[in-house]
Amino acid sequence: DAIVRTESVFKTYNGGSVTTHALRGVDIAIPRGSFTCIVGPSGHGKSTLMHLIGGLDRPSKGRILIDGADITRLGGSRLARLRAEKIGFVFQFFNLMPGLGAGENVELAMMLAGRPQKEHGERAAELLSLVGLADKQLARPSELSGGQQQRVAIARALANDPPLLLMDEPTGNLDSASEADVLDTIRRLHKEGKTVVIVTHNNDIAREAELVIRIKDGQAIGQEAL
């Protein structure tokens, strides 16, 4: 049972005189509930693949199925709804709103997802405690460590309770202590049933994965079950 499936996915970027074939026929299947790592050299298409799976960009060719639905056939508003229901994103640079507290950052995502206003406060508090930041509700991003900021970003990604978490180098900008905290949070979410897909250069993370997908020259050159 795959929560994510790609079928012959190609992505070409046309930038004036430069054409980049970022993905060249990618077929992968990510099992529901799995902890999956996407690895491979820089510039070979990992982020592009994550963006396409997350519905942030569209493939040049091929199909992408999320929970069985072909997202390449969805119009903008239906795609946005599917994204809000099914997918949480975490990026390398946390992208938190600097003027808002941790709780407000999480609540903002709930507002954007259209969740009822009355549940925002309590739910934001629950999610912050889920990522170990119960006491940081009012802290601004500048008052938090990198690892704490990333855990706020994870709480924000959980705002709408999506089954699928896509993380593009979530620990790429963290020292090793912060990385350990963030990994601990990610492990916990996986245990609770989330499907976690991580792009990483960290072999220690990849070793823990149930599935490692290696992307090279725009192609998936191996799904190794570990």
Ligand code: ADP
């Ligand atoms: P990775 O995540 O493995 O480092 P990327 O998916 O970011 O690789 O990039 C794959 C290739 O596509 C690279 O050659 C990169 O320069 C190119 N690329 C990525 N995004 C864009 C874009 N928005 N416009 C043009 N080229 C891009």
Ligand code: ADP
């Ligand atoms: P528990 O271990 O009781 O699930 P949580 O803090 O994870 O503790 O959840 C408390 C309640 O909030 C649960 O009833 C659950 O349904 C809900 N909940 C937890 N996480 C989310 C989420 N990401 N999205 C929506 N609801 C959630």
